[in-house]
Amino acid sequence: MKRVSVDIGGTFTDCFVVWDNQYVEGKALTTHHNLALGFNESLGDACKQLGLESSKLLSEVDSVRYSTTLGTNALIERKGPRIGVLVTSGFKSTIPLSRARGYGEGLSEHEQMDIPNASRPEPIVPIPMIREVRERVDYLGDVFWKLDEDDVRLRIRELVDAGAEALVVMFTNSVVNPVNELRVREIFLEEYPAHLLGAIPMLLSHQVAGRKGEYARGTSTIMDAFLHQTMYHGLGTLELNLRAQGYNKPMLVSHNSGGMAQLNSTDALQTVHSGPVSGIAASEHLAAAAELGNVVATDMGGTSFDIGIVDQGGVKHYDFNPVIDRWLVSVPMVHLVTLGAGGGSIARYDRMFGSVELGPQSAGSDPGPACYDRGGLKPTVTDADLVLGYLDPKNYANGRIPLNPRRAKQAIEDHLCDDLDMDVVETAKLIKRNVDAGMANGIATELRTRGYEPKDFTILAYGGNGPLHACGIANALGVSKILAPPFSSTFSACGAGNVNQMHIHEMSTWTVLFNPATKSFFNQYDSFNKSVEELERRGREDLVRQGMPVDQIRYRLELDMRYGNQRVQTAVVTEMGRLHSQREVLALMDQFHKSYGARFGEGSQSPETGVRINTIRVCSYVEQPKVAFAKLKLSGKSVAPPEPVSKRPCHYVGQDQAIDTPIYDDKALAEGTRIAGPAIVTTRATTYLVEPGWTFHAAAQGGVWFIKE
Structure with a gap:
């Protein structure tokens, strides 16, 4: 297997190369003005370790896979085309009204507690760019009001004249019968052929x-x-950059659904948050291969801290109506919680509480933290880590980014020390304590709101800063064990290479499995099965179009079910691809009953109100070769640590004085090595901080356990 996987983050571009039996990590700063430059540097770093030219590597690899934050950045900066929207007559206000929840969606929990002072987000489509069209399809899919084609031509012309650079058609009940939406596209192409409007x-x-x-x-x-x-x-x-270097295969793009597809089969919305989701996919694979049980995936990069849950029972945690930026959408996405707590998160004085608040603003890669000496003036988490002695100024990111301790101290002193009435070291300790506590609180909240306890989970700490803050997070969370997985610095890039080629298709339905009014059970098996077959057909066509063999395509049927008219829906993954009898209907209801009880408490079920299916979803996928993870269980054997390469004074939260701390290099990652804290292990990819009271246990394949003694 030869493969290149890339995770383009807000601060760093990570590259993970599989070259037969060799696994190699590359890293470079993200170049937001031209992502290809950061990719080339990151790939060049990996190729240097392999002793290969980039062109030779790219000409021989099986695939190149990207996960990127392009979409996230575009939303943050509001950089996009002017959009015109066509809606069903009478529904012009559907989007501006935003179900009256537009004030609160996408805000932090703290901001949602003060909704009267919240403001609606700036609309992506202003009201003058919305036009009504005379047409109507009823809820059964019957055409109630035939499309007025002359009206369509007029409305399209108005939007084009108003400067629309992209057009959206959103008709009521079009998911049941899309005939009118499809006809609008035909009319658009008749009126404005490609040679007139180009690529609108x-x-x-x-x-x-x-x-x-x-x-x-x-x-x-x-x-x-x-x-x-x-x-x-x-x-x-990015694809042209690959072509110029000898790569002639289709480029693959990771999706936030946990799969991937070729660029020509990828919607832009599917790429938002695809990087962190790739890390969750890698966590899922690692948990199964290493027999870790329940896992919390935590990714601390340079810009954010992302949390995801991997349940050993195979339950996939999806957001079926996620909020992206400030907007509610209905595209399935692996559940993810993002906090503004990365290495580049900016620290500022909180006057209300007389303390330090971190994020969500980030210094990113340009200019970056103050210590990068690239023009950044505000203090960040990385600046605090440098002041406390955890980072080697001459050996950060394998020496590619020299750090300036004087700039870090100056940024903290200028913006925080006077307000806090603390010296620079105590202020840096406060920054570290607060960011660790914030991340720990995020993990605890995410688990407990879903009925889990942190002690029942293995916590994975990865990303460029995960192993550096692992002990601090565990201290704040009250757990005594945490794992930095193999390839922790580029774990999300590794995950981008581990996902399957996959597409998800879904449709709304009104399928009543049990009707309490008539005491009857569902028996329209043919209609249900035809719906499933149609979704499978769409997925199969997507994958065949990308060159996948039909006999390798697999399907997973998921149903969104609920009791009566409850708004809460529970996703049920069923092994039954079709329904043929009342016995199978009862078996499906029983599966839903158990799943609902496990989630909300046994006895909370209410089948007497009826059981309904609201959404039928089919995941079509082709299994791909995976990176082989080793078993990471703690072994009884113990290897004496190597000699420290140096020592330096470091400051720790809860310790009054600096402690002379031994510094180790990559040799400390030999399996079985145990090092009692305090200690620091600096490798070419990341820094492992072993705080006082903790022990560093090197596992197989470069994985590291932090155990509190």
Whole structure:
């Protein structure tokens, strides 16, 4: 297996290369103005370790896979085309009203507690760019009001004249019968052939989101159109860069659904948060291979701290109506919680509490933390880590980024010390304590709101800063064991190479399995099975178009079910691909009953109110070769640590005086090595901080356990 996987983050571009039996990590600063430059530098770092030219490597690899934050950055900066929207007559206000929840969606928990002072986000589509079209399809899919084609031509012309650079069609009930949306596209191409308007895209809502719910479907399609241009040009540039270096195969892009696909089969919206989701995919594979049980995936990079859950029972935690930026969408996405707590998170004085607040603003890679000496003036978590002695100024990121301790101290002193009435070291300790506590609180909240306890989970600490803050997070969380996985610095890039080629298709349905009014059970098996077959057909066509053999395609059926008219839905993954009898209907209801009880407490089920299926979802995928993870269980054998390469004074939270701390290099990663803290292990990829009271246990394949003694 030969493969290149890339995770383009807000601060660093990580590259993970599989070259037969060799696994190699590369790292470089992200170049936001041209992502190809950061990719080339990161790949060059990996090729140097392999002793290969980039062109030779790219000409021989099986695939190149990207996960990127292009879409996230475009939303933050609001850089996108002017969009025009066509809606069903009478539904012009569906999007602006935003179900009256537009004030709160996408805000932090703290901000949601003060909704009267919250403000709506700036609309991606202003009201003058929304036009009504005379048409209507009812909830059963019957055409109630035939499309007025002359009206369509007029409205399209108005939007084009108003400067629309992308068009969205969002008709009511089009997921049941898309005939009118499809006809609008034909009319658009008749009126404005490609040689007149060039590359103005028209997106149809039923092709982007398959569920009912006009507002969420509309925002999904609008965001997809808004990101389309950025993704097309950004990823297109990356693909041209690959072509110039001898790579002639299709480029693959990671999706936030936990799969991947070729660029020509990827919607822009599917790439948002694909980097952190790739880390969750790697955690899932590692948990199974290393028999870790339940796992919390935590990714602390330069910009953010991302949390995901991997359940050993195989339950996948999806957000079926996630909020991206400030917008509710209806595109399935692996559940992810993001906190503004990365190495580049900016620290500022909180006047209300007289303390330090971290993030969500980040210094990113340009200018970066003050210690990068690239023009950054504000203090960050990385600056605090440097002041406390944890980072080697001459050996950070394998020596590629020299750090300036004087700049770090000056930034902390200028912005925080006077307000806090503390010296620079105590202020740096406060920054570290607060960022560790914030991350620990995020983990505890995420687990406990889902009915889990942190002590029942193995916590993975990865990303460039994960092993550096692992002990501090564990101290604040009250756990005594934490694992930095193999390839921890580039773990998300590794995960981007481990996901399957996959597509998810879904449709809304009104399928009543048990009707309490008539005491009857569902028996329309043919209609249900035809719906499943249609979704499988769409997935199969997507994969065959990308060159996948039909006999290798597998399907997973998921159903969103609920009791009566409850709003809470539970996703049930069933092994039954079809329904043929009442016995199978009862078996499905029993599976839902158990799943609901496990989630909300046994006895909370209410089958007497009826059981319904609201959404049918089919995941179509082809299994791909995976990176082979070793078993990482703690072994009884113990290897004496190597001689320290140096010592330096370090300051620790809870310790009044600096402690002369031994510094180790890559030799400390030999399996079985145990080092009692305090100690620091600095490798070419990351820094492992072993705080007082903790022990460093090197496991197989470069994995590291932190155990509190």
